[in-house]
Amino acid sequence: KLFFTDYGNAAKVERCDMDGMNRTWIVDSKIEQPTALALDLINKYVYWLDIYLESVEVVDYQGRRRQTITKGRQIRHLCGLAVFENYLYTINSDNLSILRINRYNGTDVQALARLDNAKEIRVYQKITQSAVRSHACEVDPYGMPGGCSHICLLSSSYKARTCRCRTGFILGSDGRSCK
Numbered sequence: 001k002l003f004f005t006d007y008g009n010a011a012k013v014e015r016c017d018m019d020g021m022n023r024t025w026i027v028d029s030k031i032e033q034p035t036a037l038a039l040d041l042i043n044k045y046v047y048w049l050d051i052y053l054e055s056v057e058v059v060d061y062q063g064r065r066r067q068t069i070t071k072g073r074q075i076r077h078l079c080g081l082a083v084f085e086n087y088l089y090t091i092n093s094d095n096l097s098i099l100r101i102n103r104y105n106g107t108d109v110q111a112l113a114r115l116d117n118a119k120e121i122r123v124y125q126k127i128t129q130s131a132v133r134s135h136a137c138e139v140d141p142y143g144m145p146g147g148c149s150h151i152c153l154l155s156s157s158y159k160a161r162t163c164r165c166r167t168g169f170i171l172g173s174d175g176r177s178c179k
Contacts, residue, residue, distance in 0.1 A: 001061070003046055005034035013037065013048055015061065019153035019162035026063030036081035038088065041128045047088060047103070051076045056088065056101065070106030080120040091118045136161035149177045 003015050003026075013027040013034055026046065027034075033052035040047070044061045047069070054075040059066045069088065077094035088101045092111070096118055102108035136159055137145045137152035146152035148163035155162050165171050165178035172179050 003037055003039060005037055005048060007033045007035075013046060013059070017154070017156050019155045019164070021155065021162070026061070027059055027066070036079060036090070038081040038083045040083045047081060047083060049075060049078050049081055049090070051078070056081075056106070058103070068106075069103055070101060070109070080118070082121045082123040084123040084125060089121050089123060091115075091121055093119070133158065135159070147176050
């Protein structure tokens, strides 16, 4: 799945398949300007910053069990968001410090370090890196990913795929080759 935010005409947090199909709104109320998103891949939660409402919130992958982690004026200066164990990590763009926020009570906030020009933060944890298994976009004997001449995108599962073409090309009737 692909998770993303939008705060154009109607602010929301959405989810879709990797090929863009099955687009689903998971948060579409009491949200104004969601600017950063982080996933808890183990427990299947989505966290986001809303700099207009000055809040950090969370829902499960279906948009249920919504909770506010923390609120306050300091939120408007945050950018980037990552989850690691019991904490959320973010960047305070006002003083370029890395902040650690307890994701269960939101009150335990600590500045950890200062970095020049930091705008984003990521945490890579071995347990969240799933083992590679065969999937629909593996290279075929002719060197084409998933049998697609240009781009292969996983669809509703790792066993399904959609072929797409680069700009200026059209997908052929076989659903794999681009012209």
